Amino acid sequence: MKKELNFVVNGESYNLWVEPNTLLVQVLRDELGFRGTKRSCDSGSCCACTVNLDGKAVKSCSILALQANGKEVLTIEGMANGAELHPIQQAFIDNWAFQCGFCTSGQIMAAKALLGENANPTREEIQMAMDGHLCRCTGYNMINEAIRDAAGRLQAQKAQEKAK
Numbered sequence: 001m002k003k004e005l006n007f008v009v010n011g012e013s014y015n016l017w018v019e020p021n022t023l024l025v026q027v028l029r030d031e032l033g034f035r036g037t038k039r040s041c042d043s044g045s046c047c048a049c050t051v052n053l054d055g056k057a058v059k060s061c062s063i064l065a066l067q068a069n070g071k072e073v074l075t076i077e078g079m080a081n082g083a084e085l086h087p088i089q090q091a092f093i094d095n096w097a098f099q100c101g102f103c104t105s106g107q108i109m110a111a112k113a114l115l116g117e118n119a120n121p122t123r124e125e126i127q128m129a130m131d132g133h134l135c136r137c138t139g140y141n142m143i144n145e146a147i148r149d150a151a152g153r154l155q156a157q158k159a160q161e162k163a164k
């Protein structure tokens with residue numbers, strides 16, 4: 001029997017009725033059209049489907065949609081501010097941190113959660129936080145560099161805002 005799901009995705013409230021066994025990734029992609037969230041292994045082992053749930057990185061193929069009830073989800077579509085990319089997105093571009101891009105939304109959403117908790121992570125801390133994010137083409141060094149770079153950009157942005 002379907003159950004009611006009330007949650008916020010990328011700043012907008014949604015009210016849906018879903019089967020109890022529906023996965024979060026299914027609702028995001030198939031019901032709401034947020035197809036930037038990728039579905040790959042479907043078994044919790046690649047992290048391509050990572051989104052933020054109340055600021056924490058979660059694998060959306062590994063949790064039920066109803067576990068997001070009353071919570072806030074952020075997907076890659078909610079990162080940019082209009083035409084202006086989020087500093088993490090821009091840092092991925094500037095550091096050549098993707099090629100095909102299939103894993104990239106998951107990588108960026110994990111980086112967003114990490115930098116929300118730790119504004120200035122070391123290479124090792126980034127490596128630990130990104131453990132399990134599989135990328136078949138880019139190489140993990142560039143991704144690590146991009147996240148370090150993004151941390152610097154976000155800190156500079158904060159300092160600028162404070163100075164206003």
Ligand code: FES
Binds near residue numbers: 041060
């Ligand atoms: S699709 Fe979710 S971890 Fe691979």
Ligand code: FES
Binds near residue numbers: 097098099103104
């Ligand atoms: S950029 Fe192709 S899988 Fe990561």
